[in-house]
Amino acid sequence: MMRIFKAFLLFIISTSIWAQDSTLTIGLKPTPPFIVQEGSGRPAGLSYRFWELIDDQVPARVQYRWYDDMEGMLEALARGEVDLSINPVTVTEQRMDSLDFSQPYFISGTAMVRRSESSWMVFLENFFSRQFFSAIAILLGVILLFGTLVWFFERRHPEGVQFRKNWRGIFDGFWWSAVTMTTVGYGDKSPETSGGRTIAFIWMFTAILLISGLTAGVASALTVKSMESKIESIEDLRRFKTGTIDATGTAEYLGNYGLPDNYYASVEEGFEALRKEEIDIFVFDRPVLRFYLEKSDNQDLVLDSRNLKTDYYSFTYPKGSPLREALDPKIVRALKSDSWNFILRKASKGQD
Template sequence: MRVLLLFLSAVAILGLAAEAAAQAPVAAPAGRKLRVVTRNLEPFSFEKDGRRVGYAAELWDQLAREARLDYEVHVVQTAQEVIDALKNKTADVGVGAISVTSKREEVIDFSQPFYESGLQVLVSGASGSFADNLMALVKNLFNVELIGAFALLMVTMFIISHLVWRYEHKVNSDMWPKDYKAGMWESFWWTISTLLVGGADNKGPVGVGGRIVAIIWMLLSIVLVSLLTASFTTTLTINTLKGDINGPGDLPGRKVATVKGSTAESWLAAKGARVETFATITEGVLALKAEDVDAVVYDAPVLQYEARKLNDEKLQMVGPVFERQNYAFALQQDSTLRESLNQALLKLTEQGVGNELRKKYFGEDH
C-alpha cells in the first residue's frame, strides 16, 4: 500500500512539473535570449519612434508573447544576410518579408506562411493634370506605329487619286482638269472626302474606269477607317496613361529596378531584363521617378505601400501579381522552435491578428 502511495505521489509530482515546464517561457539554448535577425523594409519591419514596427515585426512580437519566447533583435541590410545568419547558426529566427523558396528550404526551415504575396510591376505613367496629359498625347502622336500608318494611308490615297484622274480627265474634264497638278488636287479632294464622309458633294466619277476605282476605294475606306480608329484609340490610350510597359511580358530588354539579392532580381535576370539593383526599394522607386529606369519590380505589397506613401499620381501598378510566393518566419535547419511557433501562429490567425495588421498597413480587411 505504501509503495502504491509513493508511486502515485511520484506521478503527481511529475505531472505538476510537466505542467509547470509547459507554462514556463521557452528558452533559447544555454539559457540565452533568442537571436532574431531582421532588415528594414517597410511596411513589414522598420524602426519608428525608437520601436520596431511593421506587419511582420508586430506579428512576431505577439507570436513571441503567445509562445512565451524571450528575444533580442539584430538588424542586417539584405534578405541574403538574414538567410546566411540562420544557415551559419548565428541567429535563431528571421523576421520580415522573407519569401519561402525551394532554394532557401535547402539550407533553412520556415514556419507556416503568414502572408501571401507575389511580384508586381510599378511604372511612372502620366499624371492627372491636363497639361501633362496633353503633352503625353502630343508625344504619342509621333510614335513609329502611328506615323507609319499615316504614311501608308497617304501613299494609298495618292495612288487612288492618280487612278481616278487618269480615267476621269479624259471623259470629265470639268471636274478633273487635264492639267496634272490641277487635276490631282481635285482628285485628292474627292479621295479624302470619300474616306472621311463617304463622298464629295456634286463631284464623282462618270467613266467606267473611274467608277470601278471609286467602288474599290469606298470599300477600302470602310476598312481603313475602322483600322485607323482602333489603332489610334489603343495606342494613345495605353501609351498616354501607362506608357509602353503594361505587365511582366513587356519587361525583357527593358531597364528594370529591384532590390539586390531578392527573388525579383533572379526572376528578372532569367527573363532577359536589364536589371538595376538597389540597396532598398525606396531607392529603386526614386530612380523610376527620375526616369533612370523604365520600371520597378518587387513584392506587390511593398511596392503598393511605397507608391501610396509617396502620393505621386504618376506611379501606377500595372499588370497582374505574378510569381506568387508566401512570407514566413525563417528558422535554422531542423529548429526545435518550429512546432511551438506554428501552434502559436495558428492561434493568432484564429484570433484575427493577421487581419488587424493587414488593415493597419495595407488597408485590407479580409
C-alpha cells in the same frame, strides 16, 4: 489515437528544443512596415506584432540581432548564427536550397512603381508614335491607289478636263478619291469614262468598309495610353528600364527573365532613380512600396494596380532546424486569432 500520438510527439520535440537552449536569437533587417527598428533598438512593425502573438507561447528568452541588408541576414541564418528571422521573407526556389521556411503568415504581391504621367504628354507621345503614322500612311496609300486608278482611265478621255493628262493628274485623282471617301461631295471632279466610273463604283463601297477600320486605327493610336496599359505581363518589362533592390526575392524573380537593368540598396534609392529617369519602373513588394509612397507623399510616383506575381511571406530558419515543426502550429493558431485579424484591419486602414 494517431492525432494524440502526433501531438504528444510534437510536445516532446518542442520541449527538447527549449531545454537545449533557453535563448532564442532572432535575426532582423529593417523592412517597413513589417520590421521597424525603434530608437531603443526594439523591433516594431506588422511582422513583429504577429510574432508577439507567438512569443508568449515560447518558453525561451528572446534576443534580437540586427542586420544592414537582407543578404547578410540570410547568410547568417544559413550558417546557424541566428535561430530564425521573422522578417517578411519571400519563399523562392533558390532560397529553399539553404533555408527552411515556416507556414506563410502574410500573402501579398510584387508590384511596380512608375512616374505619374501627364495626359497631354502621353497624348503627344502617342501622336508622334509609330502606330499613329502607320495608320495615317495606310490611309493615304489607299486614297492614292484609287485616285491613281481613276486618273489612269480618265487621262485617256479625249475631252476630259477634270483630270490632267500628265503626271499632275495624279493629284487630281488623289483629290477626287479623298473627297469621295469622306463623302464631302464637292462635285468639281467626276469620272467620265467607263473604266473610271467602274473604279469609282468600287471605291465608294470599299471606302465604306475601309474608312471605319482605318479611322479606328488612327483613333486607337491617339488614345491616351499610360505605361500601365502597355504592361500586361512581366515579358513587357523588357521594353522599359527596370530596377529593384539587390539580393531580394524580387531580384531573383526578375533575374529569371533577364531583368532588371539596375539594382539599388533601398526603396528610397529606387524612387530617386525613377525621378532622375535612370529607370522607368521600380519593382518590389507591394506593401513596402505603398508604405514608402505614403510616408513621403510621393505624388510624382504611382503604384501600379496589378501584381506581377503573388508573394508568400514566411519566417526563415536554418536548414533542418527543428524550430519549424515546433512553431508552425503556433503560427497557424495565431493566423486564426481575432487579434491578428484586428491588426490586419488596422494596417489596411493605415492605422498604427
